[in-house]
Amino acid sequence: xxxxxxxxxxxxxxxxxxxxxxxxxxxxxxxxxxxxSFNIRRGETLGLVGExxxxxxxxxxxxxxxxxxxxxxxxxDGKPIKSKNDIREFRKKATMVFQDPYxxxxxxMTVSDIIGEPLDIHKLYGNAQERRERIxxxxxxxxxxxxxxxxxxxxxxxxxxxxxGIARSLAVNPEFIVCDEPVSALDVSIQAQVINMFDELxxxxxxxxxxxxxxxxxxxxxxxxxxxxxxxxxxxxxxAKEIYDHPQHPYSISxxxxxxxxxxxxxxxxxxxxxxxxxxxxxxxPSGCPFRTRCPHAQKQCAETMPELKEISPGHFAACHIx
Amino acid sequence: xxxxxxxxxxxxxxxxxxxKAYMVNMRPxxxxxxxxxxxxxxxxxxVVSFFIIVVITLAAIFIPMFWPYSYDQMLGMxxxxxxxxxxxxxxxxxxxxxxIARMEAGETIVPHIFGTDNQGRDYFIRVIYxxxxxxxxxxxxxxxxxxxxxxxxxxxxxxGGKVDLVIMRIVDMIYSLPDMLMVILLASVLKQVxxxxxxxxALEKIGSNIISLFIVFGVLYWVSMARLIRGQILSLKQQExxxxxxxxxxxxxxxxxxxxxxxxxxxxxxxxxxxIPSAIFTESYLSFLGxxxxxxxxxxxxxxxxxLNGVTSYPYRLIIPAIVISLIVLSLNLFGDGLxxxxxxxxxx
Ligand SMILES: Nc1ncnc2c1ncn2[C@@H]1O[C@H](COP(=O)(O)OP(=O)(O)OP(=O)(O)O)[C@@H](O)[C@H]1O
Ligand code: SF4
Ligand SMILES: [Mg+2]
Numbered sequence: 005x006x007x008x009x010x011x012x013x014x015x016x017x018x019x020x021x022x023x024x025x026x027x028x029x030x031x032x033x034x035x036x037x038x039x040x041s042f043n044i045r046r047g048e049t050l051g052l053v054g055e056x057x058x059x060x061x062x063x064x065x066x067x068x069x070x071x072x073x074x075x076x077x078x079x080x081d082g083k084p085i086k087s088k089n090d091i092r093e094f095r096k097k098a099t100m101v102f103q104d105p106y107x108x109x110x111x112x113m114t115v116s117d118i119i120g121e122p123l124d125i126h127k128l129y130g131n132a133q134e135r136r137e138r139i140x141x142x143x144x145x146x147x148x149x150x151x152x153x154x155x156x157x158x159x160x161x162x163x164x165x166x167x168x169g170i171a172r173s174l175a176v177n178p179e180f181i182v183c184d185e186p187v188s189a190l191d192v193s194i195q196a197q198v199i200n201m202f203d204e205l206x207x208x209x210x211x212x213x214x215x216x217x218x219x220x221x222x223x224x225x226x227x228x229x230x231x232x233x234x235x236x237x238x239x240x241x242x243x244a245k246e247i248y249d250h251p252q253h254p255y256s257i258s259x260x261x262x263x264x265x266x267x268x269x270x271x272x273x274x275x276x277x278x279x280x281x282x283x284x285x286x287x288x289x290p291s292g293c294p295f296r297t298r299c300p301h302a303q304k305q306c307a308e309t310m311p312e313l314k315e316i317s318p319g320h321f322a323a324c325h326i327x
Numbered sequence: 328x329x330x331x332x333x334x335x336x337x338x339x340x341x342x343x344x345x346x347k348a349y350m351v352n353m354r355p356x357x358x359x360x361x362x363x364x365x366x367x368x369x370x371x372x373x374v375v376s377f378f379i380i381v382v383i384t385l386a387a388i389f390i391p392m393f394w395p396y397s398y399d400q401m402l403g404m405x406x407x408x409x410x411x412x413x414x415x416x417x418x419x420x421x422x423x424x425x426x427i428a429r430m431e432a433g434e435t436i437v438p439h440i441f442g443t444d445n446q447g448r449d450y451f452i453r454v455i456y457x458x459x460x461x462x463x464x465x466x467x468x469x470x471x472x473x474x475x476x477x478x479x480x481x482x483x484x485x486x487g488g489k490v491d492l493v494i495m496r497i498v499d500m501i502y503s504l505p506d507m508l509m510v511i512l513l514a515s516v517l518k519q520v521x522x523x524x525x526x527x528x529a530l531e532k533i534g535s536n537i538i539s540l541f542i543v544f545g546v547l548y549w550v551s552m553a554r555l556i557r558g559q560i561l562s563l564k565q566q567e568x569x570x571x572x573x574x575x576x577x578x579x580x581x582x583x584x585x586x587x588x589x590x591x592x593x594x595x596x597x598x599x600x601x602x603i604p605s606a607i608f609t610e611s612y613l614s615f616l617g618x619x620x621x622x623x624x625x626x627x628x629x630x631x632x633x634x635l636n637g638v639t640s641y642p643y644r645l646i647i648p649a650i651v652i653s654l655i656v657l658s659l660n661l662f663g664d665g666l667x668x669x670x671x672x673x674x675x676x
Contacts, residue, residue, distance in 0.1 A: 070574055095576035108567035112589040121585075122575040172571070 005233055011079075011179055013044040013067065013098075018076035019027035020059075020066045024287060034287050036062040038236040039076075041313070044180070047264040049063065049206065049213040051223030053259070054233035055283055060216045061103065063233070064182040068100055069081070079178075097128055098180040099173040109157035115168055116153040119143065119325050122175040145205060156167055162196040167201075174205070180212045187222060199226055226246065232256045235294040236286055238313055240318040252322045254299050293325065301326055363593070366669040373665025376658035383655060387459040395437050398448035398456040399421035399623040403447040410660070414447035416641065423447075426555055441647060447466035454647055462654070466539065468544040472606070473599050476552025482582050483553065498550045504561030506547055510609065513543045514618040534621035540610060548606070555598055559591035566590075580675065583674070593670040597651050601663035604656040627652045 014227040018040045027178065036059045044050045049182055052060050053105065066073050069091050078085045085094050099122070102108035109118055116139045122128075123243040129135040140150050143306035146167040156186060157165055166186060173181050187195040217223045223230060223244075231249045251257045260280050279298045284290055290297050296306040305325050313323040354509040367373055396402065402423060403414035414423035419442045426436050441450035518537030550637040563569070564587060572582050584659050588595075607627075613619045614628030634644035 034351050065570075068574055070570060094573070096452055100571070100574045102567050102571060110568040110572075110586050112592075113585070121572065121577070125576045125581070162435060169571075172575070176575075263338070 010045055010048040010112045011043040012081060014079040016077040018066060019072045019074040020062050020071055032287060035236050035289060036201045036286055037066060039240050042231055042238060042241060044214055045210060047210060048228040049215050049226050051227030051230040052214060052216045053218060053220055053223060057217055058233045059183050059236040060233055062212060066217055068098055068182055096176045097178055099176060099178045100182045101169050103185040105162050105169055107171055109165055111158050114154050117167060119171045119175055126176060129174050133262050143223055145174060146171045162190050163198060166190060166198060182214045184216045202226060235289055236301060237294050240322045241299055246320055252316060252327055254291055254301055255295050255326050363670040366590050367665055369432050372661050376662040379654060379658040380662060383458060384462060386430045387455055387462055390455045394452050396452050398453050398518045398625055401447045402443060414443055416445055416640050417443040453625045453630060454601060454651060457627045457630050457648060458651055459538050460620055460624060460626040461610055466604040468541060468606035469602040471541055471545045472548050472602055474657060477547035477556055480553035480556030481560050481587060484557035485564060485579060500554055501550045509547055510543050514539050514613055517542055535618055536621055540613060544606060552598060554653050559594055563587050563590050597667045597670060600666055604659035606654055
């Protein structure tokens with residue numbers, strides 16, 4: 005534990021373009037993530053929110069090198085992740101919890117084999133006894149019963165399946181976990197339980213999270229800072245409280261107005277801003293500011309130049325011409 | 328509370344809720360397999376076919392072990408005695424001269440159920456033995472097809488890109504060849520090449536023809552299996568658990584073996600079951616054309632072919648092996664269809 009950098013993960017100008025075929029021999033790049041830069045501090049939870057299809061999952065997977073980035077750098081613990089060897093080592097430190105608890109568990113494997121797979125791959129045990137003990141320990145972390153070990157994933161409910169997925173992501177004893185909408189497929193009653201579990205695990209194991217969600221309500225309590233994405237671009241990044249109290253970017257303001265407020269008086273006072281129009285397809289994103297087709301404040305300049313992410317107050321970044 | 332035998336006393340245990348309520352909600356283990364078996368059992372045609380296959384297979388395996396005659400034993404030829412022509416071309420349940428003499432002396436003689444052939448060999452045991460050969464060829468040829476098809480198909484599907492493109496074009500090429508013609512050509516060419524090189528080796532007994540038959544299967548018939556597996560792998564590799572395995576650091580081989588193949592198991596079993604009858608059929612017509620098993624050894628196809636010579640006098644010698652071939656092929660096909668209906672989840676949504 006020497007000379008730790010403050011930032012555990014640093015993302016610089018990350019781009020992820022998927023080639024989409026347009027008829028014979030013609031492909032067009034789909035800009036799922038377009039020039040995104042941010043950092044994740046050691047021990048914090050960075051919430052990443054945005055509408056469906058804005059590229060959150062792609063950011064998470066590209067950071068973990070599950071997709072090879074089109075360009076840009078991923079710097080982990082001060083070192084860029086480039087070569088095959090880097091990636092192999094990186095896999096022991098950074099893991100992922102997936103969005104869909106159903107398709108992310110192999111139906112032909114038992115719980116103990118699913119959780120034990122990362123251990124098998126990195127040979128993190130000396131003998132079968134050690135492996136078994138480690139698996140039971142992991143199952144204990146996430147509140148699974150030891151008698152579940154020899155069962156198949158399809159026998160479990162969504163919440164229990166997600167716990168299996170979390171136990172798997174903890175197997176290598178990671179420092180950093182990308183949680184890709186880990187609760188959005190779950191029942192509302194279970195969501196809070198699972199989120200609390202993430203919180204407790206973070207405390208106990210000293211984890212750093214990139215916590216993806218599509219609505220602000222979910223990440224509100226667990227996040228230290230929140231980043232808002234729109235159409236492959238980052239539009240705002242600030243402390244969680246700051247974003248709730250003083251959202252700056254027109255898109256964040258509209259997102260927040262959609263979050264239900266517990267106090268009815270306050271709710272009446274806050275007019276809900278309903279965005280007109282659909283999200284444009286990332287295949288033909290609008291010129292200039294990606295939000296301009298739906299922005300109530302759009303001006304001439306917005307169609308011409310892309311606003312840069314700039315610091316509008318200490319630690320609060322936003323990308324908008326009128327700020 | 329102690330419970331007395333035969334008492335009507337209410338057992339309080341029955342009213343205490345199950346300690347782990349969520350365990351009740353769990354579906355019992357391996358429902359997929361059990362459901363499949365249950366559906367299969369309901370399918371009468373499949374059950375009957377399965378029964379026929381089992382009976383034929385057991386007969387082919389065990390009867391030659393205790394039957395007093397063997398497939399290449401010419402009954403009229405006893406060393407040190409003149410050839411007894413009374414054994415040639417016996418009708419069913421007839422006996423040779425020496426046998427009648429022994430029966431008069433009080434011995435019991437196992438009857439020649441299907442008579443004998445033109446060399447005095449018991450035809451029943453030849454049919455049984457031929458069935459054994461045909462089944463074995465069908466089984467092993469399917470295994471060869473399975474191994475090659477599975478390997479090529481899964482690698483092609485998983486790796487994708489240019490590798491997939493090249494492999495699939497080769498598959499298309501083989502697929503578009505007229506397969507009967509290719510089988511005959513290959514079999515006759517291989518027969519000559521192999522005959523000389525096999526001399527004196529252990530493989531000689533099996534016969535060059537059977538080996539060339541296997542080669543023919545290995546070269547030509549894997550393509551549809553490969554296509555099928557590739558299609559399965561292509562759709563399975565989109566599943567998130569494959570990505571999860573990659574995130575854990577798994578390499579291609581592990582992903583194919585641990586994640587992809589186990590998930591297309593039902594397809595593999597079904598198509599192998601359907602491959603066996605087609606292999607038996609191919610073996611039969613190759614044998615019929617004289618490209619099958621080597622001389623004294625019978626197979627159902629070669630028996631039918633030999634029977635053609637005397638078809639006017641002894642039509643049953645053609646009919647019997649033909650019926651056995653039809654029975655095997657038909658019941659395997661029907662059973663394979665039953666398997667598919669019971670296990671292919673896409674058909675019973
Ligand atoms: N492998 C891929 N190939 C081509 N396009 C892709 C691929 N993965 C994602 N995309 C596209 O990239 C865009 C961003 O997708 P992504 O899954 O990252 O969105 P998301 O923010 O996670 O959405 P959701 O909330 O629905 O999970 C979408 O338009 C999607 O269609
Ligand atoms: S840059 Fe223009 S269009 Fe974009 S959010 Fe700001 S005001 Fe709206
Ligand atoms: Mg997503």
